[in-house]
Amino acid sequence: DIQMTQSPSSLSASVGDRVSITCRASQDIRNDLGWYQQKPGKAPKRLIYATSTLQSGVPSRFSGSGSGTEFTLTISSLQPEDFATYYCLQNNTYPLTFGGGTKVEVK
Amino acid sequence: QVQLVESGGGVVQPGGSLSLSCAASGITFSNYGMHWVRQTPGQGLEWVASIRSDGTRKYYADSVKGRFTISRDNSKNTLSLEMNSLRVEDTSVYYCAGAVPPGLWGQGTLVTVSS
Numbered sequence: 617d618i619q620m621t622q623s624p625s626s627l628s629a630s631v632g633d634r635v636s637i638t639c640r641a642s643q644d645i646r647n648d649l650g651w652y653q654q655k656p657g658k659a660p661k662r663l664i665y666a667t668s669t670l671q672s673g674v675p676s677r678f679s680g681s682g683s684g685t686e687f688t689l690t691i692s693s694l695q696p697e698d699f700a701t702y703y704c705l706q707n708n709t710y711p712l713t714f715g716g717g718t719k720v721e722v723k
Numbered sequence: 724q725v726q727l728v729e730s731g732g733g734v735v736q737p738g739g740s741l742s743l744s745c746a747a748s749g750i751t752f753s754n755y756g757m758h759w760v761r762q763t764p765g766q767g768l769e770w771v772a773s774i775r776s777d778g779t780r781k782y783y784a785d786s787v788k789g790r791f792t793i794s795r796d797n798s799k800n801t802l803s804l805e806m807n808s809l810r811v812e813d814t815s816v817y818y819c820a821g822a823v824p825p826g827l828w829g830q831g832t833l834v835t836v837s838s
């Protein structure tokens with residue numbers, strides 16, 4: 617199974633900050649990676665798929681990069697509505713595997 | 724609009740069975756691979772099972788293999804998850820999700836396994 621190691625597990629940031637979250641895959645997953653945002657009591661929301669393709673309707677301050685085994689989600693200027701938990705998901709090989717999550721909290 | 728609506732959650736004793744359903748609307752259901760993803764309250768996301776758009780291939784997490792069965796009825800736009808031999812550790816919110824990687828999500832249904 618492909619393990620997804622996500623870091624950090626939590627971070628504190630302020631509105632306007634640039635934030636980056638990393639996922640490392642235990643083997644090459646090409647660009648088969650998605651990023652999700654989840655708020656308490658809500659279903660996850662897909663932000664990015666295929667490493668860097670922005671889901672329709674998602675603000676352009678979100679971006680994704682990487683390939684192979686290392687991937688990054690970047691929020692260029694954190695907004696109040698961005699405080700949430702973020703997950704990566706590899707869809708290269710079954711079983712699909714999620715990263716452990718990153719909770720973005722108010723500093 | 725696009726909607727996935729899960730139903731069937733509830734409380735069941737260890738060793739018991741439960742069947743979840745997911746009704747899809749607003750999409751051409753037969754075009755989408757579908758998944759079940761679960762989340763223990765306060766914890767991360769765990770993929771449970773997937774089924775191809777035509778139902779020909781099914782995939783399961785090791786933690787549920789042999790106990791859970793995913794199926795779909797494209798004529799009724801419905802996804803199902805039959806859960807048998809339930810364990811306390813299966814207690815979670817179960818989400819139905821569509822597309823690869825999952826881009827359409829239901830609101831979730833809570834399954835509690837407890838004596």
